[in-house]
Amino acid sequence: MENLKILFTEEQIQTRIKEIADEINQLYKDEEIIAICVLKGAVLFAVDLVKHLKMPLKMEFIRLSSYGHGTTSSGKVHAVDISLPDLNDKNVLIIEDIVDTGLTAKFLLDFINGNFKTKSTKFCSLLDKKISRATDVEPDYYGFEVDDKFLVGYGLDDEGYCRNLKYIGYKN
Numbered sequence: 001m002e003n004l005k006i007l008f009t010e011e012q013i014q015t016r017i018k019e020i021a022d023e024i025n026q027l028y029k030d031e032e033i034i035a036i037c038v039l040k041g042a043v044l045f046a047v048d049l050v051k052h053l054k055m056p057l058k059m060e061f062i063r064l065s066s067y068g069h070g071t072t073s074s075g076k077v078h079a080v081d082i083s084l085p086d087l088n089d090k091n092v093l094i095i096e097d098i099v100d101t102g103l104t105a106k107f108l109l110d111f112i113n114g115n116f117k118t119k120s121t122k123f124c125s126l127l128d129k130k131i132s133r134a135t136d137v138e139p140d141y142y143g144f145e146v147d148d149k150f151l152v153g154y155g156l157d158d159e160g161y162c163r164n165l166k167y168i169g170y171k172n
């Protein structure tokens with residue numbers, strides 16, 4: 001991709017993921033968890049993160065969208081596919097790519113807490129764009145705090161492209 005300025009290299013991302021995984025391993029010890037990957041953006045992060053998790057784990061995938069075709073949040077969260085198993089009494093770990101306004105995270109947490117009585121619910125995001133927050137939602141774990149730039153790569157797309165990049169960058 002031309003004119004992309006690298007913000008986090010592959011090595012920085014992978015190192016940080018191992019650190020987050022260590023924290024999550026310490027929290028749950030050997031307790032079983034259900035890891036919910038929020039498609040499409042979190043797929044690369046979720047796949048790399050779960051490889052370092054040591055507890056018994058099941059993966060679920062849901063698909064939400066909020067950005068539509070632009071580079072700023074539409075302000076509305078659309079549940080494309082949110083079919084989930086019974087999460088009552090389960091340890092739930094939500095895995096997201098980025099928390100921006102926080103609307104997606106709030107939508108998801110409200111959905112899970114409104115439909116299930118989980119044993120625990122934790123929210124893990126690779127990136128945290130705290131400066132853009134429009135809700136009071138904070139991730140329990142995050143990899144990097146980022147500025148208000150439109151980021152691409154490592155799952156984050158630009159009109160569907162760039163998700164496959166091993167690094168995260170922004171257009172210069």
Ligand code: 5GP
Binds near residue numbers: 096129
């Ligand atoms: P929120 O609901 O917190 O405003 O936004 C969450 C979703 O918006 C993320 O899961 C991601 O899909 C998208 N998003 C937020 N910031 C960015 C960004 O900088 N780049 C890209 N490609 N997507 C973003």
